Every structure is written in C-alpha cells, then in structure tokens.
Amino acid sequence: MPRRYGPYGGAYVPETLVPALRELERAWRDARADAEFRREHARLSRTLGGRPTPLYFARRLTRRAGGAEIWLKREDLVHGGAHKFNNALGQALLTVRMGKPRLIAETGAGQHGVATAMLGATLGLETEVYMGEVDMERQRPNVERMRLLGARVNPVTEGSRTLKDAINAALRDWITNVRTTHYLLGSAVGPHPFPTIVAELQSVIGREILRDARRLWGRPPELAVACVGGGSNAIGTFRPLLSSPTELLGVEAGGPRRSRHGAASLSFGRPGILHGAYSYVLEDRDGQVADTESISAGLDYAGVGPEHAFLRDSGRVRYRAVHDDDALAAFHWLARDEGILPALEPAHAVFAAVREARRRPKGHRVVVTLSGRGDKDLEVVRAAARRRS
C-alpha cells in the first residue's frame, strides 16, 4: 500500500497512534486477501446496501444542456442515501475482524455519521459520532437519525464548529481509547492508511461505471464528474478510470459569490499538513487553517485527500470550483427535469456537468456521480429560496 501519492500523504500523528495505524494497515491487507471477508462484504453490499447502483440516462437534463448525453451514477440510492455506506461497511467489518467493540466517527453533513450508526447497529458495535454544533443545526434530520439508530452524538463546540473541529475531537478520542476503538474515518483524508483504504472501498463506484459503460456503449465515457469534499466519492469514481482515455473533473465548493476561496482547497489552497496528512490546505493570512464557506456541509472542509493533490499536480484530473447559487440552480434543474432531489454536494457536480455537456458533441457521454439524495437539505434549500424572494 502506498504511504504517499507523490509528495502527498504520509502519517503526521502523535506517537500513541502509530501502532494503531500499523495494525489497521496490516488488518486491511489481510482482510482484502481473505475470500471469506470478501464474500461477507459483497453479500452485505448487495443485500443491505442495495448495490450495484444503476447508471441513469438523464434525458430531459441532457435536452436542457443541449450537447453531450448526461448520465447519473445513482449513489443516492445506496442504503442511507449516500455513497458513505460503501466505506462504512468495509471499515465496520474490519473493526469486528480486529476484535474492537467500539466505533467513533466524525461527520459534517451527517451522512457519514448516519452510515456509521447504521453499521454500528447492524454489527452490534457501540457507536459515538462527533459533529460540529453548526452542522448539527443545519443538518438536524441526520442528528435525529443517528440517535434513533442507537448512536451517541457528541456536539463539538470548538473552532468554527464544523467538520474540521469534529475530526480533531474524534482524533483526541481515538488517542485516549485506541485499544478498544476503531476510528471510522469518513473520507479519503487523514493519515496513512486511511486515504488508501477509503479509496479502495469507494472504487466500487468507478468499477460499476466502467462495467456499465462497456455494456451500454462498448467504451468508457468521454468525461466523468464528481464533487470533492474530502474526496472519497470522487476518488472512487476516478480511480478505475485513470488508465482509460476518460477526462476527469473534480468539482469543489466555491461558496458564496463574494467568498475568497469557499471550501476549494485544490483551487485556492497550497500544500500543507492537516489532520495527519500532507496535501492541499486552505490557509488564512496568518497561515492558520482557514474558515471555509459552503452551502453544503459535506463539502465545507479546508483540506482534501492526498491522492487528489497528486492528481491535480500531475494534470490527470482537472479541478474547478462551483458557487453556492449555481449548485442551487442545478438542484432545481434535477428536481424539475428528472424528478430527483439531489444532495447539495453533488448538485455542484451536476452544474459543472451541464456546463461541460453544453460544449460537447451529442455523441459524447458525461457521467456525473450523484453522491447522495437531498432529503437532508430541504431546509437549506427552502431558506435560500426565502432569501431570494
């Protein structure tokens, strides 16, 4: 397993965590090679998670764009309503295998917390989730869901009270309870081996896209688009397509139009260390981790996974920022054109996909990963509509 992607990645952690990260790497390598583990993982992916997910032709959205065909990879149909299940299932099974009785997790939009709480219940693991107070306010339904699923939700009151602070709190808990506890990290970020484990678990997205593309069209899509918060649904989409001729586009949150950098670390940040890894980070004028701004809690993070930093520098993947109001527009397009309420995170990717499709020929195909459904965002969308009227 690579410790680094080019210069990025590594494990910048307190010494108390080094043995746990080593144990995790070893356990994952063993599990991956174990046919029985793989069978159980595949069985639960299918019967609990609802995989494989379909590739859906968005006919009316394609007509709106007036160019290339737009296809949606329907991760919003996965159990829990987002791609987070793919990662949580793999790591929760690994936790049982390591003989640890307790799970902790951080969450931003609440989707990863919900996925972790679900699997904690399924596999009989005690579960605690750290969540910033600001996020608890804007994603209230997911807080309720986690509690109903039997998880304890710990409000985080430090800093900007969002995802970055929740990760800090979860890391502190892990340092104290590392012998009994697995930290089920929710994105392709953090110290080695987390970015690699999460990318491998999410790569099912890109593998299924490639398989369906070959079956439907006899070749891979011309373009694949995915939104980038920490970068897990995007790296899962991109990895299996890296060696194909498919163009790849990662979409970050540009925040409000007046915002200096939104939450777009690859577009406006620079290399630095955050949460145990070397990657792109947004900094303020004093060199501190910047406060980020985005309408979507799931993209509202100052860092990004190290593999994306490498892919950005290499030029293999392009990264662009999309503003809040454009993501909102795309939310309404998908609702009215296709009868699908997307989460605000992938609405950023849908906006970029429509813009790209518009300037491409009709024979081309653009696949956009619809990482989650929009039920959790209804209050945010309603409030934005009130502000505008």
Ligand SMILES: *Cc1c(COP(=O)(O)O)cnc(C)c1O
């Ligand atoms: C968490 C989340 C994201 C952002 O996380 P990544 O790790 O970048 O995928 C995007 N979309 C949805 C629906 C989410 O819940």
